[in-house]
Amino acid sequence: MTAARTGRAVRVPAPGSLELIDVDVADPGPGEALVRIAWCGICGSDREVFAGTRPAEFVRYPVVPGHEWSGTVEAVGDGVPAGIVGRGVVGQGIRTAEGTPSSVVGDPEGWPQEYEETGFTLPGGWATWLTLPARYLHLLPEGADLRAAAGIEPAACVAEAVLLADVTVGSKVAVIGAGTLGLLAVQLLRGAGCEVTVVHRDDSRRELAATCGAAHYTSDPGSVEGRFDAVVEAAGAPGVARSAVRLARRGGRAVLTGIPASDADDLSSLELVSRNVHVMTVFGAPTRAWAYAVRAFAAGVLDPTPLITHEFDIARAGEALDVLAARSGALKVLLHP
Incomplete structure (x- = not known):
């Protein structure tokens, strides 16, 4: 065991409220990976989480938002290949039950469990660290631009x-x-x-x-x-x-x-x-769509860079939300920890 890592996160304790908190993050457990977040985009659904307008079955407070993230694998738990440590990654947010046909193909239509998703019911990427099951990760090419890669989720x-x-x-x-x-x-x-x-x-x-x-x-x-x-x-x-x-x-x-x-x-x-x-x-993206998008990114067909208009430290998440809500030319707004 290593000493707990520390970092920051932006949490929505209740609709209309934001708080910047310090967090301690433990080592990843079996089947898990710990990711150091590089960038995380703000989506219209994140604004809904903050405003309290997202349907109740698709959010659980308090929550750290952020599902459009990119980062680097910092550590892995038992059962996860050590070779992915240090690799740039993005990751699927919608959870499926392990071992069921729906999880094999990543098809959310087959959920045999209640809805769970990174950044809505589970902690998301408005943070220094994110822990999630490694089976949801998609590896990026060596040297990939993580700023651009934050656009792979949408x-x-x-x-x-x-x-x-x-x-x-x-x-x-x-x-x-x-x-x-x-x-x-x-x-x-x-x-x-x-x-x-x-x-x-x-x-x-x-x-x-x-x-x-x-x-x-x-x-x-x-x-x-x-x-x-x-x-x-x-x-x-x-x-x-x-x-x-x-x-x-x-x-x-x-x-x-x-x-x-x-x-x-x-x-x-x-x-x-x-x-x-x-x-x-379409509601969310199954595994085949993630694979398609990652391949397109690796081939240079997909380049989210021209869509990025603003960047903020996560401590300024409230200001970032205001900029996006103002509809004054902002397109893709990114946060970084």
């Missing part, structure tokens, strides 16, 4: 959308929303050889969308309805699910990733059936 979520969209070289794909998820989806789709059109509420992200590989950009979804083999919805605003269906061609596919505050004006079964549009959804 990329894994949209990687699942790309896989469900079943695209091929030359597919015409629309991405609704030019936030973090949408722009990462653009990169992955462009890497798959698709012709990508970004549909966003205004022209503010036109240049960045082009940097990420978009061939076309519009703020008028009505002008491109019915043109796309597949549509990836990454906006999470009321009405966008219906818009996604209308953008797809007859027999096309729409993949929804956002959770709007209201769905009163959304999907119509008449439109779905009459136009034979196939609708799929």
Whole structure:
């Protein structure tokens, strides 16, 4: 046994409250790894945790937020290969029961247990240290940019959308929303050889969308309805699910990733059936999507760097949340311990 390591963490003891705490971290137990966090992104769901607007079944207070993290393996417990110590890693957050078919494929639809996820019901990456089962880690290439790698978690979520969209070289794909998820989806789709059109509420992200590989950009979804083999919805605003269906061609596919505050004006079964549009959804990322995103990152197809607009020490987490909430040009905000 080594002496307990010390560090800092930002905790949300209750909605609307943040506290910076000192923590002692023990050696990892059997099957576990201890990761020194390098960077951790702030997601819209983290803002929900702070505000108290996340559905009660998906959060447990007090909690250290942070699921978009990257870091370096510091130590491992019994049963974990010692060779991963010192390696850069990212990690899956949603837990599955060990030894069940769902955990083998990393499929959260098969949860045989209550929902548990890093940064929501379990301690997350707004901290110096993070301990988690080593089976959830994904190794990065030697010398990987850990600052950029903090964007792999959201990329894994949209990687699942790309896989469900079943695209091929030359597919015409629309991405609704030019936030973090949408722009990462653009990169992955462009890497798959698709012709990508970004549909966003205004022209503010036109240049960045082009940097990420978009061939076309519009703020008028009505002008491109019915043109796309597949549509990836990454906006999470009321009405966008219906818009996604209308953008797809007859027999096309729409993949929804956002959770709007209201769905009163959304999907119509008449439109779905009459136009034979196939609708799929993504909640979190299974193992296959993580593997896809990590491979794309290693190959240089995925580069979250252009999306990073702000960086803060974790002691300034409250200020970071304010910047993101102000919607004044902030896109991906990172914390570092």
